[in-house]
Amino acid sequence: MTEERPGAAEVVDSVLAALADPTRRQLLELLAAQDEATATTLAARLPVSRQAVVKHLAVLDAAGLVSGSRVGREVRYTVRPAALDATARWMASLAADWDRRLAKIKRVAEAAELDARSARPD
Template identity: 75%
Template sequence: MSTPQRLGGADEIGSVCVALADPTRRDLLDLLASQGEATATTLAEGLPVSRQAVVKHLAVLDAAGLVTCGRVGREVRYAVRPAALDATARWMAAVAAGWDRRLAIIKRVAEAAESEER
């Protein structure tokens, strides 16, 4: 089974999981994915939270490597950075595959035991 260290680093994956645990941050990512780039003010219009709350959530997403921000004139624009999410998805797929292998072994052992009992 792959470990987090091989797929982007445990700290990166942990940060992504923490960031994605909050539904408001997931909503922010969805909005950014659909809009491309947006300001905190624009994003706050689509959410039931204040602009200040959006900025704090964006800071968590930025620290996790899920968004990038850049200044355009007086505006700070945010966009999705998929690399950290991709690394986390690969790690989760590797964990799931490991469990699938283990469950398949358990199933074969159980079926063999059942066959022997007959």
């Protein structure tokens, strides 16, 4: 049986759910700044326990945002940008759709204003 890759919508959903928590966003920022770190190192920089950091890292890992690799007794975590990139592309596409819609509304409103001006007697 082959493992199915999640679709773009599922990736975006899991990334947004993972990033909804401020501690996970902080963890991601710390990892991005350090390239790699252990849960112990990350916990030292946050007001949460190492066990809480491990749980948050598991959520980030499940969302495809980080990955851990065992080096001896430690697990070192690194950022995986692909899921974040996919989410950024989705957000940019959504923003472009809204820009197009708003531009159309502006054109319609300006045309209506121009029609109203030309219909007024001087």
